[in-house]
Amino acid sequence: MIFAASKIDVTDVTELQNYLAENTEFDETQKKVADTNHDGKTDISDATQIQKYIAEIIPEL
Numbered sequence: 001m002i003f004a005a006s007k008i009d010v011t012d013v014t015e016l017q018n019y020l021a022e023n024t025e026f027d028e029t030q031k032k033v034a035d036t037n038h039d040g041k042t043d044i045s046d047a048t049q050i051q052k053y054i055a056e057i058i059p060e061l
């Protein structure tokens with residue numbers, strides 16, 4: 001499950017991108033957790049934010 005592990009890594013981004021490409025389904029909990037910028041939508045902006053976090057451009061999500 002996305003973001004189930006304590007450490008967010010590139011596999012989470014991949015899973016989110018698969019969801020955005022409609023290759024996989026997220027349940028409501030996953031959608032909520034993946035909405036890292038808390039704007040009520042789970043979209044590409046969240047994937048971008050997670051990638052920045054992984055690249056240590058931003059310190060936290």
Ligand SMILES: [Ca+2]
Nearest residue numbers: 035039041046
């Ligand atoms: Ca969002």
